[in-house]
Amino acid sequence: MPRELVAIAPRQPVIREYKEPRLGPDQVRIVSEFSAPKHGTEIGMYRDTSPLTARRYDDEMQLFREGENLPPRFPRPLGNMSIGAITEAGSAVKRFKAGDRVFGHLPIRETHTVSEDKVEKVPEGMSPESIVYWDPAEFALGAVRDADVRLGERVAIFGLGAIGLMTVQMAKLSGAILVIAVDPIPLRRELALKHGADIAFDPKAVDAGVEIKLATGKKGVDVAIEASGSYQALHEAIRSTHLGGLVVPLAFYQGEAKGLRLGEEWHINRITMRSSRSISDPNRDHPMWDSERIKEVSFQLLKEGRLSVEGLIRPVVKFEESAEAYKLIDEHPEEVIKLGVVYKRPV
Numbered sequence: 001m002p003r004e005l006v007a008i009a010p011r012q013p014v015i016r017e018y019k020e021p022r023l024g025p026d027q028v029r030i031v032s033e034f035s036a037p038k039h040g041t042e043i044g045m046y047r048d049t050s051p052l053t054a055r056r057y058d059d060e061m062q063l064f065r066e067g068e069n070l071p072p073r074f075p076r077p078l079g080n081m082s083i084g085a086i087t088e089a090g091s092a093v094k095r096f097k098a099g100d101r102v103f104g105h106l107p108i109r110e111t112h113t114v115s116e117d118k119v120e121k122v123p124e125g126m127s128p129e130s131i132v133y134w135d136p137a138e139f140a141l142g143a144v145r146d147a148d149v150r151l152g153e154r155v156a157i158f159g160l161g162a163i164g165l166m167t168v169q170m171a172k173l174s175g176a177i178l179v180i181a182v183d184p185i186p187l188r189r190e191l192a193l194k195h196g197a198d199i200a201f202d203p204k205a206v207d208a209g210v211e212i213k214l215a216t217g218k219k220g221v222d223v224a225i226e227a228s229g230s231y232q233a234l235h236e237a238i239r240s241t242h243l244g245g246l247v248v249p250l251a252f253y254q255g256e257a258k259g260l261r262l263g264e265e266w267h268i269n270r271i272t273m274r275s276s277r278s279i280s281d282p283n284r285d286h287p288m289w290d291s292e293r294i295k296e297v298s299f300q301l302l303k304e305g306r307l308s309v310e311g312l313i314r315p316v317v318k319f320e321e322s323a324e325a326y327k328l329i330d331e332h333p334e335e336v337i338k339l340g341v342v343y344k345r346p347v
Helices: 039-047 134-146 162-173 186-194 208-215 231-239 291-303 319-331
Strands: 003-009 012-017 027-036 055-058 063-066 081-089 101-104 111-115 154-158 178-182 199-201 221-226 241-249 316-318 340-342
Touching: 003 319, 012 319, 027 101, 039 319, 081 111, 134 162, 134 291, 154 162, 154 231, 162 178, 162 186, 162 221, 178 186, 178 208, 186 199, 199 208, 208 231, 221 231, 231 241, 316 319, 319 340
Parallel strands: 154 178, 154 221, 178 199, 221 241, 316 340
Antiparallel strands: 003 012, 027 081, 027 111, 027 340, 055 063, 081 101
């Protein structure tokens, strides 16, 4: 029987067998080649700390309400995107045939049986590593656009995970004259410098707010983008920003704020904070931009190689090692940028 990676309880990933469903007329069956999780939002669900685990978002009222009739939280699939080859196509499938390589927002499992509209064909010459960066690139693009990064701007980026490293590159593509990267993990700072950052600071070794002010003539950056999900990092982003400047938090924050002191620089320096979430429509530039356009453009940038993923998938492990590797994301983030999972052939 095929196998999948799931969390059976908070912070308890396991590989287990499952029964493949019968193929429907409009469905395709896929054998996986490469998968990757979505570290930020997904880890919150894995830890059972996400706001969505205890409260329900009311779409009509656009607010969180105390949880009622919430679905069971575990077991839950792990993984965000998979690439694979179609082995069977249903009688009504029009877009694909057996042998086509496809990708989609699919969990870490050896096979998938899904409707044909859930997957897209892998573009010729595009690597699986680039494809699984589509999600980070999408949210990074939304944040850079919300930050209105323009030619000559000075930008600080806090948090250099997958989204933060995409944001570094996009800030440069947008014309930023100075990009300052901030993260306590040496590997991530090294990769940020490799991919376009001009300066990288370790916030555990230096006062990042002070160092950023000094690097900008004691003025501060025009905009700071916070991609780590740390309230302390959000506070430092505020401290590093120019009087009257802009801070764009794009992370999915969890729990009550600790280390965020809004009575200090945010209040005195009249800092604007602008929340970014690329998939929340209508977009700020509606009707010209919406989430679909952001998805299309971010994928195009990856496809054309204008965004590099060199060195940004690590570690890459065999499927059999995926449960232990998944724990690294949670317990040893210094060892992980974005996890990649490869599969044996055939299943």
